[in-house]
Amino acid sequence: MECTSVPGRFGHDIREDEMNPRLMDLKREGSARAHSDGVRVPKKEALRMHVAPRTARRWNHEGPPQLTQLAVYMDGHPSPHRIAAHVMALAEDDVARMTKDELIMEYRRIIVGECELEAADRRALVEQCPWLDIAAQAERNAASDARKAAIARQFELRGIPWTVAHHG
Structure with missing residues (x-):
C-alpha cells in the first residue's frame, strides 16, 4: 500500500498512515499537564481508573492514554470545538x-x-x-x-x- 504525504494541521507534512513523532510528543505532554493540573493528587486519579501504581506514575509524564487518544481523534476533525464542548458538557x-x-x-x-x-x-x-x-x-x-x-x-x-x- 502506497502512502502519500499530506499537509498536516500544524504546518508539517505527515504520511496518512502515521502521526508525526513531535506532534505525538506534544499531545502526550499536553495530556500529562492537563492530568496533573486537573486534580489535587494525579496518582490517586489514575488509580481511580483501575491502573497499576507504576502506570499511574507514568501518567504524570505521558498523560492518560484516553486523553491522548481523544487528542489524536480531535486532530484533523472537521469540528473539534463542537466535540470539545460536548465533552465539557459531560x-x-x-x-x-x-x-x-x-x-x-x-x-x-x-x-x-x-x-x-x-x-x-x-x-x-x-x-x-x-x-x-x-x-x-x-x-x-x-x-x-x-x-x-x-x-x-x-x-x-x-x-x-x-x-x-x-x-x-
Whole structure:
C-alpha cells in the first residue's frame, strides 16, 4: 500500500498512515499537564481508573492514554470545538448536583479567581514563556470559563436571579 504525504494541521507534512513523532510528543505532554493540573493528587486519579501504581506514575509524564487518544481523534476533525464542548458538557455533571448555596459559593469563587487566571495567561505571553506553558495557562483559563458557564446554565435552569447569585 502506497502512502502519500499530506499537509498536516500544524504546518508539517505527515504520511496518512502515521502521526508525526513531535506532534505525538506534544499531545502526550499536553495530556500529562492537563492530568496533573486537573486534580489535587494525579496518582490517586489514575488509580481511580483501575491502573497499576507504576502506570499511574507514568501518567504524570505521558498523560492518560484516553486523553491522548481523544487528542489524536480531535486532530484533523472537521469540528473539534463542537466535540470539545460536548465533552465539557459531560464533565459538568457535578455542577448539576450542587445545592443552590453551593452553586453560588462556587460561582463567586470562580469570578474572583478568574482575575488571577486571566492575569497569568497574559503574563505568560508578555514574559515570553515557553509555548507549552502558554498553552497550559490558556487551558486553565478556558477551564474556569467553562465551569462558570455550567454554573450560569444551572442558575437559568433553577430560576436563580442574577442579583441573588451576586449579592445573596
